[in-house]
Amino acid sequence: MNAPNVNFAARTLRLRMPRVCVAVASTDVAEMVERAEGLVRENSLLEFRLDYLSNPVAALTRIKRLLDFRPDVIAIATCRRTVAGGHFRGSLNTEVEILKKAAEIGFQAIDIELETAEALNPAAFEELRDSAAVIVSHHDFKSTKHLDETFERMVKFPADFYKVVGTATCLYDNVEMMKFLQRTSENHAMVGLCMGEQGLISRVLALRAGSVFTFASTGQGEETAPGQIQFRALREQYRVEQVDAVTKVYGVVGDPIAHSMSPALFNSAFRYENVNAVYLTLHAKKLSDLLACLRDIPLSGCSVTMPYKQEIVPHLDNSDQLTQQTGACNTLVRGQDGRVFGFNTDVYGLVAALEARVTLRGAKILVLGAGGAARAAVFGCKARGAEVFITNRTSATAVALARKAEVNYIKRQDVAKSQFDVIVNATPVGMGANKQSPLEDKELNARYVFDLVYNPVETRLIKMAKAKGLHTISGVEMFVHQAARQFEIWTGKPAPVDGMRQVVMRKLGIQAAAEAATQPVASEPQQASVADAPTPEVVTAKVAQKAQAAAPSNGSGTRAKAAPAKITKKVAASAKAVKPAKKATGKDGSRAKPAAKKAVSKPAKSSPKKTKSR
Numbered sequence: 001m002n003a004p005n006v007n008f009a010a011r012t013l014r015l016r017m018p019r020v021c022v023a024v025a026s027t028d029v030a031e032m033v034e035r036a037e038g039l040v041r042e043n044s045l046l047e048f049r050l051d052y053l054s055n056p057v058a059a060l061t062r063i064k065r066l067l068d069f070r071p072d073v074i075a076i077a078t079c080r081r082t083v084a085g086g087h088f089r090g091s092l093n094t095e096v097e098i099l100k101k102a103a104e105i106g107f108q109a110i111d112i113e114l115e116t117a118e119a120l121n122p123a124a125f126e127e128l129r130d131s132a133a134v135i136v137s138h139h140d141f142k143s144t145k146h147l148d149e150t151f152e153r154m155v156k157f158p159a160d161f162y163k164v165v166g167t168a169t170c171l172y173d174n175v176e177m178m179k180f181l182q183r184t185s186e187n188h189a190m191v192g193l194c195m196g197e198q199g200l201i202s203r204v205l206a207l208r209a210g211s212v213f214t215f216a217s218t219g220q221g222e223e224t225a226p227g228q229i230q231f232r233a234l235r236e237q238y239r240v241e242q243v244d245a246v247t248k249v250y251g252v253v254g255d256p257i258a259h260s261m262s263p264a265l266f267n268s269a270f271r272y273e274n275v276n277a278v279y280l281t282l283h284a285k286k287l288s289d290l291l292a293c294l295r296d297i298p299l300s301g302c303s304v305t306m307p308y309k310q311e312i313v314p315h316l317d318n319s320d321q322l323t324q325q326t327g328a329c330n331t332l333v334r335g336q337d338g339r340v341f342g343f344n345t346d347v348y349g350l351v352a353a354l355e356a357r358v359t360l361r362g363a364k365i366l367v368l369g370a371g372g373a374a375r376a377a378v379f380g381c382k383a384r385g386a387e388v389f390i391t392n393r394t395s396a397t398a399v400a401l402a403r404k405a406e407v408n409y410i411k412r413q414d415v416a417k418s419q420f421d422v423i424v425n426a427t428p429v430g431m432g433a434n435k436q437s438p439l440e441d442k443e444l445n446a447r448y449v450f451d452l453v454y455n456p457v458e459t460r461l462i463k464m465a466k467a468k469g470l471h472t473i474s475g476v477e478m479f480v481h482q483a484a485r486q487f488e489i490w491t492g493k494p495a496p497v498d499g500m501r502q503v504v505m506r507k508l509g510i511q512a513a514a515e516a517a518t519q520p521v522a523s524e525p526q527q528a529s530v531a532d533a534p535t536p537e538v539v540t541a542k543v544a545q546k547a548q549a550a551a552p553s554n555g556s557g558t559r560a561k562a563a564p565a566k567i568t569k570k571v572a573a574s575a576k577a578v579k580p581a582k583k584a585t586g587k588d589g590s591r592a593k594p595a596a597k598k599a600v601s602k603p604a605k606s607s608p609k610k611t612k613s614r
């Protein structure tokens with residue numbers, strides 16, 4: 001090969017790089033090539049993990065056929081040794097020989113780990129660099145530390161790309177990585193990210209921090225690094241190629257958070273509504289970790305889930321009336337000045353789901369439980385004029401809540417003797433693998449049974465209620481409506497409610513199928529994977545029309561009109577100045593008429609009660 005040409009091609013490679021590199025790995029070369037062929041039409045940048053193969057040199061002949069057939073492929077050869085976290089058990093010299101051969105058969109770039117570069121003599125390194133573009137890489141499988149020190153060691157080698165990979169042990173490690181990329185990418189072609197579940201932020205946002213490309217896996221179970229996202233999810237759900245400097249970042253914070261439906265739901269809705277925003281899972285093991293990221297990522301807003309709904313409240317600069325009443329916050333909005341506002345949309349979600357079916361004024365409602373969801377039910381229903389009764393496993397907490405909310409406490413043994421309009425299950429009984437019912441059959445004396453548990457959709461309680469001929473309401477309704485309200489608060493646009501519901505139902509169906517597949521006597525499971533995660537196409541135009549017709553209830557039993565397009569734009573623009581306003585919720589704690597949307601978009605005349613300055 002002609003060295004000057006190689007140099008020119010290698011040095012300009014950066015300009016031709018797609019933004020996602022799909023890492024292709026298998027112990028079997030035929031499977032490796034098959035996986036590459038399956039993706040090459042969609043993405044031309046592929047990393048072949050030769051270290052997974054037992055005989056990489058022999059495998060190169062097979063890979064050459066693919067490269068000859070697809071000259072548009074930009075192929076990176078990696079044969080990482082075990083000392084650097086790879087699978088190759090051979091010597092340093094053998095690794096170098098394999099990489100040279102890879103360059104000879106048409107690989108445009110070769111990845112050598114810093115440890116190898118340091119062990120090579122300079123002439124051998126130069127020789128490698130004459131054969132292809134060189135990526136000097138470093139992987140830290142434990143932490144994201146000493147980035148600058150590592151980089152100092154790396155830049156001693158004149159490489160075409162420097163790849164620095166850490167492991168996120170907290171959310172803030174992503175911030176460290178992105179700051180590092182911003183510092184270094186002005187003068188060098190950088191690739192950087194954090195591995196691990198908590199590294200998702202960097203996998204999606206590193207491109208805008210200066211990384212030339214990011215990595216993805218070919219499919220579920222085919223990841224080459226912890227936390228690697230499947231190519232299609234990265235492209236379709238997180239729209240990584242569209243993320244730019246002005247893309248707003250949202251997320252759901254909790255611990256644990258891996259199985260949250262919210263990213264699929266919000267990313268679909270953002271895409272459908274043409275909102276330049278991305279929504280991530282934020283696994284914070286401590287609230288302080290999230291608070292630091294709120295400032296530095298910066299996040300425009302956040303959904304808050306267990307266990308932080310109460311813990312976040314003292315950290316808010318301002319909050320709505322429902323947050324103050326319930327002492328729980330599930331929605332954050334970060335203003336342009338960095339101040340953090342808290343909203344409670346759980347109450348709205350619960351009331352919206354109920355009011356679509358029941359007139360709450362004067363209705364007798366039994367709430368089971370005295371935790372966060374129960375508080376939303378109690379305060380929400382009371383505010384709508386319902387007569388509320390609470391019972392709970394621990395009677396003292398139910399009595400305390402009843403006192404605080406000025407509603408009735410009912411002993412469990414009296415439930416069977418009473419009649420209600422609605423029974424609301426606000427305990428986790430029936431959730432996931434728990435197949436129990438919180439009530440016995442004889443205690444189901446109501447017209448409606450509303451189970452806030454939504455996974456599975458058909459809980460034991462719902463099945464029992466249906467068998468008795470009662471009306472049932474699934475927890476999916478509350479989940480979708482609370483999310484829809486968050487969407488409206490963040491974007492100022494009406495939420496595509498029906499489309500959001502479809503996404504959740506599809507996700508739950510996929511999870512149910514996956515769970516059934518693990519059961520020994522399960523019927524034939526559907527083939528399901530995260531790659532099947534609902535794409536925004538699910539949210540069809542038809543659905544959008546319906547969503548407009550079914551615009552969120554205004555809290556008075558009638559439906560709020562969806563904002564006309566012009567107004568919507570105005571609202572979206574002015575939502576930047578969002579402040580929770582007293583007007584955003586009615587006196588009774590329900591969401592106000594369309595004024596609620598105005599309240600979201602315009603600064604309120606009178607600010608709600610200050611929670612605490614930080």
Ligand code: NAP
Pocket residue numbers: 306346349368369370371372373374392393394397425426427428429431438452453454475476478479480482
């Ligand atoms: P939480 O704050 O931990 O409260 C749980 C309540 O359930 C407590 O009152 C607890 O009683 C009671 N409880 C727990 N285990 C029980 C058992 N085995 N038998 C009887 N009572 C039991 O939880 P949360 O945040 O309120 O959530 C409760 C449920 O609502 C969860 O399943 C959650 O997924 C669901 N939820 C759904 C939505 C939605 O959008 N659909 C939103 C929020 C919550 P003690 O006081 O005796 O401990």
